[in-house]
Amino acid sequence: MILFLFSLTGQLSIKQSHSPGEGMGGTLSKEQVLKGNPDADLFEFQGKVYKTGVNWIEERDLTKGEQIGVISGGMATKLPNGAKIFVPKERRDILIVSYKGKEKRYLLMLGE
Known part of the structure; x- marks a missing residue:
């Protein structure tokens, strides 16, 4: 019985996958x-990384609040310089970026 549990535990530990920042807590770099x-669409703002492509943030009802910044050289992987960064009134872990008549939502990247 003990041998069976040992082999089962060994198989389970082999199949585990780890995400970037797992066990580190805090924000991800x-x-x-x-x-x-x-190929992530992300940007750095005030020392924190925000990434788009997270489905549930697109479904949230958010009101664009005040502008808190502008994308400039080296901050983003895909956003153009001059894109405006807004904070929604409802949440502080999501930012809204506006450029060329488009809006994209970006989620703060946190470790587990």
Whole structure:
């Protein structure tokens, strides 16, 4: 019985996968996010990384609040310079970026 449990435990531990930043807590770095997804659409703002492509943030009702910044050289992987960054009134972990008549939502990247 003990041998069976040992072999079962060994198989379970082999199948575990780890996400970037697992066990680190706090916010993820640009390098950590890109390691998990080299083609990620992200930007750095005030020392934190925000990434788009997270389905549930698109479904939230958010009101664009005040402008808090502008994308400039080296901040983003895909956004153009001059894109405006807004904070929604409802949440602080999501930012809204507006450019060329488009809006995109970006979620703060946190470790587990």
